[in-house]
């Protein structure tokens with residue numbers, strides 16, 4: 001799907017980082033038709049949230065399974081093959097060559113799209129160096145994007161700060177999905193590479209992932225609607 005083909009409303013992916021399936025379902029009901037795309041990550045998946053994928057699909061919503069797999073290639077391939085049956089649109093793996101190769105093998109010809117997490121948005125250059133990496137954020141993101149492209153990965157997760165450089169490398173063949181989104185005035189929390197929704201879209205992001213600023217808001221629907229309006233304005237839609 002080229003960026004022009006993505007419906008503006010589908011570009012906001014709300015992270016259901018909530019403690020239980022009941023809490024997630026209550027949030028989905030509150031957000032109503034403001035949100036069409038949800039992300040299920042560690043917190044909800046390990047609290048029994050995987051069956052929600054099919055329930056959301058039945059309601060016409062899309063699901064991003066943010067499981068960030070990383071293991072030996074064979075294990076990743078087998079795990080991804082199981083995940084293809086859940087009905088999610090996106091699944092994340094860490095952008096290590098063996099992991100990405102296994103994920104593409106496990107995905108096979110299914111409709112599941114594999115996203116490679118380049119460098120977590122809570123990391124800056126100092127964090128990478130402390131973890132033993134020689135490269136800084138921008139160099140590592142770009143190197144991993146090149147490897148992901150060669151291996152047949154469908155999309156990349158990065159901060160919006162890297163989207164311009166990534167587009168030059170991967171063109172429109174891969175989806176660019178960006179967490180680290182903060183509406184003006186909201187707390188950054190542990191995120192270190194952040195941008196507002198409008199600036200991220202203008203920078204060229206295809207999808208914006210927003211968790212806490214929506215699900216911890218007093219009025220989540222009002223915040224989601226404001227983000228959708230900012231996205232539409234940045235797209236000139």
Ligand SMILES: O=c1ccn([C@@H]2O[C@H](COP(=O)(O)O)[C@@H](O)[C@H]2O)c(=O)[nH]1
Pocket residue numbers: 015017041066117119120121122157158179180181189191209210211212213
């Ligand atoms: O590099 C990454 C990859 C994934 N995430 C996930 O996105 C959401 C962001 O939540 P906020 O509350 O809006 O910070 C969260 O589920 C992360 O696990 C990311 O932040 N960065």
